[in-house]
Amino acid sequence: MQQFDALIIGFGKAGKTVAAGLAKKGWKVALVEKDEEMYGGTCINIACIPTKALVHDGLHGKPYQEAIERKNAVVEKLRGKNYASLAGLDEVTVFHATARFLSDKEVEIDRDGTKETVKAKHIFINTGAESIIPPIKGDVNAENVYTSTTLMETKELPERLAVVGAGPIGLEFASMYASFGSEVTLISPDDALLPDEDEEIASEVQKEMEAAGISFEFSVKAERIEKRENGSVRLSLSDGGQVTADAVLLATGRKPNTEGLGLENTGVQMDDHGAIKVNANLETAVEGIYALGDVKGGPQFTYISLDDSRIVMDALFKDGKRTRDSRSNVPYSIFIDPPLARVGLTARQAEAQGFAIMEGSLEIVAHPKAHVIDDLRGLFKAVVDKKTGHILGASLFGPSSPELINLIKMAMDLDVTYTFLRDQIYNHPVMTEAFNTLFDIEK
Numbered sequence: 001m002q003q004f005d006a007l008i009i010g011f012g013k014a015g016k017t018v019a020a021g022l023a024k025k026g027w028k029v030a031l032v033e034k035d036e037e038m039y040g041g042t043c044i045n046i047a048c049i050p051t052k053a054l055v056h057d058g059l060h061g062k063p064y065q066e067a068i069e070r071k072n073a074v075v076e077k078l079r080g081k082n083y084a085s086l087a088g089l090d091e092v093t094v095f096h097a098t099a100r101f102l103s104d105k106e107v108e109i110d111r112d113g114t115k116e117t118v119k120a121k122h123i124f125i126n127t128g129a130e131s132i133i134p135p136i137k138g139d140v141n142a143e144n145v146y147t148s149t150t151l152m153e154t155k156e157l158p159e160r161l162a163v164v165g166a167g168p169i170g171l172e173f174a175s176m177y178a179s180f181g182s183e184v185t186l187i188s189p190d191d192a193l194l195p196d197e198d199e200e201i202a203s204e205v206q207k208e209m210e211a212a213g214i215s216f217e218f219s220v221k222a223e224r225i226e227k228r229e230n231g232s233v234r235l236s237l238s239d240g241g242q243v244t245a246d247a248v249l250l251a252t253g254r255k256p257n258t259e260g261l262g263l264e265n266t267g268v269q270m271d272d273h274g275a276i277k278v279n280a281n282l283e284t285a286v287e288g289i290y291a292l293g294d295v296k297g298g299p300q301f302t303y304i305s306l307d308d309s310r311i312v313m314d315a316l317f318k319d320g321k322r323t324r325d326s327r328s329n330v331p332y333s334i335f336i337d338p339p340l341a342r343v344g345l346t347a348r349q350a351e352a353q354g355f356a357i358m359e360g361s362l363e364i365v366a367h368p369k370a371h372v373i374d375d376l377r378g379l380f381k382a383v384v385d386k387k388t389g390h391i392l393g394a395s396l397f398g399p400s401s402p403e404l405i406n407l408i409k410m411a412m413d414l415d416v417t418y419t420f421l422r423d424q425i426y427n428h429p430v431m432t433e434a435f436n437t438l439f440d441i442e443k
């Protein structure tokens with residue numbers, strides 16, 4: 001039996017960051033990853049990086065096959081760098097194996113049937129999440145029915161793509177495949193696009209996606225998939241309608257990856273969604289076992305995983321004051337065309353919470369930089385507390401919004417009033433100067 005100071009299950013964003021941090025402290029670390037193609041985790045191999053490389057190439061006119069090849073090269077390079085950065089450390093042993101708990105302190109690692117037991121005082125679960133396959137009848141396992149992972153492995157662009165699910169992944173893939181030239185139909189159970197976003201922004205998003213050739217089927221569920229003789233598939237919808245496509249993407253969410261982890265042999269507890277229950281410092285019900293990243297539930301973002309690693313390092317080596325509850329104003333972006341970014345509350349949400357508000361609004365067509373880059377699409381909106389002048393939230397649909405949103409997040413964290421962003425001297429012509437106008441609202 002091998003003994004380590006720390007055992008990390010999953011070479012994901014949180015796991016690899018904790019491994020490097022513990023190694024710096026001189027801890028003897030075992031890092032177990034079941035899939036050699038996943039060194040570095042979901043983000044660099046099958047999620048953020050490959051999708052955004054494809055989004056970029058689609059918008060720059062690269063043919064699909066070439067874009068897939070470039071994406072593969074980028075992923076391979078990053079995977080190699082990630083592996084080397086940890087495997088090259090004396091303190092870290094990387095095991096290519098599947099981990100399964102035998103007890104609170106012992107984990108079996110299985111390398112193609114060769115099993116050994118590893119013991120560690122501290123164990124970190126970072127096993128991520130996996131695509132949910134919805135309960136659709138018929139040929140749901142047909143070769144042209146994909147998840148986000150497998151669709152990006154195809155070398156041929158589907159002529160017609162049906163996307164089931166209109167969350168961030170469904171929207172990004174719809175936009176991306178439309179940019180390569182697929183005819184895309186998006187199927188959503190909601191009665192409108194982006195129900196949690198500002199209504200005016202959501203309708204702008206729909207307008208631009210429709211202008212890109214994407215069709216929408218709202219208030220329906222895909223109920224049956226039928227493979228047809230000519231290789232295409234037919235989706236039957238709950239309202240009796242049908243969509244015929246050459247490929248189907250199932251984008252109906254991702255669930256915590258706990259299956260086969262042997263948690264039943266431990267005191268670790270899970271919630272009703274299969275997420276591992278943790279306290280504010282990310283420790284599970286068992287002392288010394290932590291859960292980080294997607295597997296613990298909550299927002300599924302790489303930067304949340306990174307922050308989880310900081311929380312755990314703080315708990316182990318500092319005062320433990322950095323917690324899950326101290327995270328504030330977490331922004332997010334959806335990389336459609338143009339991109340959408342959001343932080344804090346929409347006007348409707350702020351009013352529902354009892355705030356008296358002021359709203360700033362800027363159509364991108366009125367912004368000089370938009371004319372420089374010849375992209376006049378989009379709308380920026382901001383919500384301000386009338387009483388204090390503090391920014392409550394912003395929804396930015398337009399060029400560079402995933403970068404700009406971080407500035408608004410910082411202003412919110414610093415508790416400055418909206419006039420701080422309004423009165424800044426920004427250089428020119430850039431998108432940031434949009435804040436001079438967006439926040440030009442009278443108190």
Ligand SMILES: Cc1cc2nc3c(=O)[nH]c(=O)nc-3n(C[C@H](O)[C@H](O)[C@H](O)COP(=O)(O)OP(=O)(O)OC[C@H]3O[C@@H](n4cnc5c(N)ncnc54)[C@H](O)[C@@H]3O)c2cc1C
Pocket residue numbers: 009010011012013014015032033034035038039040041042043044046047048049051097098099100126127128129148169254257260261292293294295299300301302303305
């Ligand atoms: C298509 C897509 C696009 C996305 N785009 C973005 C984006 O633009 N920005 C963003 O911030 N987030 C994005 N996300 C979300 C982001 O990728 C995840 O939130 C993040 O990667 C989760 O990281 P993690 O730390 O939980 O672990 P992960 O990176 O998921 O790593 C978990 C690892 O554990 C391994 N593992 C699982 N079980 C075992 C076991 N029993 N034994 C050994 N190893 C095991 C897995 O193989 C995997 O490598 C996207 C997700 C998807 C699917």
